[in-house]
Amino acid sequence: xxxxxxxxxxxxxxxxxxxxxxxxxxxxxxxxxxxxxxxxxxxxxxxxxxxxxxxxxxxxxxxxxxxxxxxxxxxxxxxxxxxxxxxxxxxx
Numbered sequence: 803x804x805x806x807x808x809x810x811x812x813x814x815x816x817x818x819x820x821x822x823x824x825x826x827x828x829x830x831x832x833x834x835x836x837x838x839x840x841x842x843x844x845x846x847x848x849x850x851x852x853x854x855x856x857x858x859x860x861x862x863x864x865x866x867x868x869x870x871x872x873x874x875x876x877x878x879x880x881x882x883x884x885x886x887x888x889x890x891x892x893x894x
Contacts, residue, residue, distance in 0.1 A: 822872030824854065829865045829876075829890040831858070831883060839888065840865075846886035850874050864893065 831843055840858035843865055847856040852873025858865040867879055876892050883890040 822870050824868060825871045826866060826868045827876050827879065828893040829867065829879060829883065830863065830893045831865055831888050831890045832863050833888045834858075834860055834863050836860075842886050843883055843888050843890075846882045846888075847879060850878055850882050853879070865890065 831839075834840060834843065837860055840860045844856050844858045847853055847858075847865060847867055850869070852870040853867060854870065855868040856865055857867075865883070869879070880890045880892065
């Protein structure tokens with residue numbers, strides 16, 4: 803019985819999902835040319851599963867995005883903005 807309990811505990815440990823982390827990335831979005839552009843960029847980012855918050859600045863031509871790294875990544879974020887007509891790159 804003791805071996806069974808040990809095996810169950812081991813199986814539960816190995817099958818547990820890895821802990822996700824909240825990440826924040828800043829994207830450069832140089833193609834925003836009017837005050838309405840950030841609305842489109844923000845909506846595109848908000849549709850990406852895992853995005854928790856997106857703040858888009860027309861003046862800075864950038865987007866600061868907070869997301870769950872178990873659900874999405876910077877590549878998916880830049881793809882979302884590009885698909886909306888606003889190619890972006892990750893700022894260093």
